[in-house]
Amino acid sequence: MKKLGLFSKAVKLLACAAIFGAISASAFSEGADYVKLEQPIPNADKTFIKVFSYDCPFCYKYDKSVTPKVVEQLGDAAKFRPFHLKTKGKYGTLASELFAVLVVKDEANGVKNSFSDDSLFKKAKMAYYKAYHDKKERWSDGKDPEAFLKVGLDATGLSKADFEAALKDEKVQNLLKEWNASYDVAKIQGVPAFVVNGKYLIYTAKITSIDGMEQLVKELLAK
Numbered sequence: 001m002k003k004l005g006l007f008s009k010a011v012k013l014l015a016c017a018a019i020f021g022a023i024s025a026s027a028f029s030e031g032a033d034y035v036k037l038e039q040p041i042p043n044a045d046k047t048f049i050k051v052f053s054y055d056c057p058f059c060y061k062y063d064k065s066v067t068p069k070v071v072e073q074l075g076d077a078a079k080f081r082p083f084h085l086k087t088k089g090k091y092g093t094l095a096s097e098l099f100a101v102l103v104v105k106d107e108a109n110g111v112k113n114s115f116s117d118d119s120l121f122k123k124a125k126m127a128y129y130k131a132y133h134d135k136k137e138r139w140s141d142g143k144d145p146e147a148f149l150k151v152g153l154d155a156t157g158l159s160k161a162d163f164e165a166a167l168k169d170e171k172v173q174n175l176l177k178e179w180n181a182s183y184d185v186a187k188i189q190g191v192p193a194f195v196v197n198g199k200y201l202i203y204t205a206k207i208t209s210i211d212g213m214e215q216l217v218k219e220l221l222a223k
Contacts, residue, residue, distance in 0.1 A: 028216050034200045035188070041181045044198025048078040048088075048217055051193040053181045054128040055089035059192045063129070066210060067192075068115040073214045078196070078221055082114055082121070085182040085191055090142030098124060098152045100175045101166045110223045127155035196220035 018180060030036060041049065052059040071080045082103070086096040102121040103114070110121050131137040131151050139148040154162060166172060185193045187203060194202040194213075200220045207213050 007195060012182075031164075032203070033206045033216060034196075034202050034220065037179075037185065037195070037199055037201055039184055041178075041185070041195060041198035044081075044195070046078050046221065047081050047196070047198060048074060048200070049081045049083055051083045051085055051185050051191055052197065053085045053088040053092065053093075053191050054095050055132055056191045057133055060129040060133050062192050063115075063125070066207075068214070069210050070116060070213050071113075071199055074217060077218060080114060081180045082125075083182045083185075085178065085186050087183050088191065091139065091145060091148045091157065094148060095152075096127065096176060096179060097167055097172075098149065098163060100179065101158075101163055101169075101170045101219055102152075102156060104171045105166065105167060123155045124152040127151050128158070136137070143189070182205040188210070197223065199223075 025203075028034065039193075048071065050059075050062075052063070054080070074080075084092075084096045084099045085180065086092040088096065095185060099121060102119075102124055106114065106119050106121050109118075111122075113119065114121050116122065128151060139145075149160065149163070153163060154189075188201060189203065189205075192204065194204065194217075196217055197220060200223070202213070202216060202220075
């Protein structure tokens, strides 16, 4: 009878675990935690995309403490891809052009992690974040593109001539065309905007922890 009692308890524990597992599996729901995009981003299977702008303070905050850790925890489960929003900020288009050049250069140099200290993209991005948000630099509110560009060039050691030549590269131009999808995503809830598999936009207001965000991304990757 004692063995039967232990068996009964074990069955109950397993049942409770199954119920808890079912609850956990349904912890995220469409409409509450994420929304399915009406216009998916093409060629984005198994990707974790962040739509951002250099002049977005929340993008800066996420890149300092949240996004790198989520990407690290995801590992090989998804390829992280940054999409810069050219329609935000006085120098949005110029920033996109420079960032696209640097992303392509990172790929050519074998730098796979855009949060790596070896990433030219990261060096320029953080230089702009710090200049704009920490130092309150505005580069004459759109009237001094040379000064704006110099910040990114100085951070990466790239010359203006090299930038202008690289900008003509077909890979760079194709990347900029892909980034045009950023606008339709950003107009839903602003930036930063996180998209999984090119289909599912995460509601940032629902993000309460790094682990929770990782779990949601993994669940959406499996859809």
